[in-house]
Amino acid sequence: MSEQMKMTDPAPSWQDVLIELRKIIRATDLQSKRVVKSCGLTIPQVMVLRAIKQLGDVTVKRISDAVSLSQATVTTIMNRLEERQLVERIRSNTDRRIVNARLTVSGDQVLETVPPLLHEAFIHRFESLESLQQQHIFSSLQQVAGMMDAESLDAAPLLDIAAPTRERTDK
């Protein structure tokens, strides 16, 4: 760990940050295409399926919170999943506004066949890093996500976000 890096590394501008974010977004997209080829589902579709499996019968709203997508997006994804009969929609009896999502048997089976959502090489690389290093990276991602978060952006201009905020209301 050298601290000599400074002269070759001037403080990065947010422009540089933007470029790296673009690369990450693109790579994620490309991986999604790979996953589609391998199992017929996109990454968001898998994430929704997994959320349903994990949470049991859930509303669209809870799913959208869990996977960080808007309600509308979850609905369109659900439409496709329902077409393929991987999930069912079940209206609540007590409150008929509510729609609960439930995995079908084949939905559950399909989940078994899904490859990792990040390239295996990525996972391998990531997991072969030292734990401390992993935490650094993860914490940086959390910080970036936190700094970009719309709600906190409106709410707290000068929040101390240096510390990854856990313990929110999450589930």
Added chain:
Amino acid sequence: MSEQMKMTDPAPSWQDVLIELRKIIRATDLQSKRVVKSCGLTIPQVMVLRAIKQLGDVTVKRISDAVSLSQATVTTIMNRLEERQLVERIRSNTDRRIVNARLTVSGDQVLETVPPLLHEAFIHRFESLESLQQQHIFSSLQQVAGMMDAESLDAAPLLDIAAPTRERTDK
């Protein structure tokens, strides 16, 4: 500000990483909508415009390299920009396969009015971090982008794995 990483933080799994990436992608998307409202252009459109301004008359291919988007995507973005007469397409005389993009006067003007592509609060936060901290974050993003990069994934240098070789019975 050193003690916040409690030891209740076990090594993060790649699943956790994926969630953070989602948040970042979503936040970027939301910011794009904000930018649209403010200046009528999306972030990718601005990025293409800037690349053209920066590089002078450029081919679609060079733009797509510069902004990390596929050629096809750049084409569709160019279509919209051309409709609004922010860019022109100019076929090369020497090689008529080649199309050069050029900013129009109004394209150049519009660029002046574009707000920052990351939320100002984000920029402010990021820039108020210590330089070392900025570098940490930036370098983490670079690492993630690098680990995810498709080409390097194929090359996969540090793979001496007992990788689960999945057998492919079909397709």
Added chain:
DNA sequence: TAATAATAGTTTGAGTTCTAAATATTAGAA
């Protein structure tokens, strides 16, 4: 010269993603 390959861009088709508007339902108040 004609056939073939290589290159540059565009179109097509499928999917994701958002906001805003629309729909349906429930709960509370006049």
Added chain:
DNA sequence: TTCTAATATTTAGAACTCAAACTATTATTA
């Protein structure tokens, strides 16, 4: 009861995004 507000979800509309197929053009070769 009926009106209104709040809640849960869906639809409509617009962009982005990619791979793959397609068009047009240039270069190479027989």
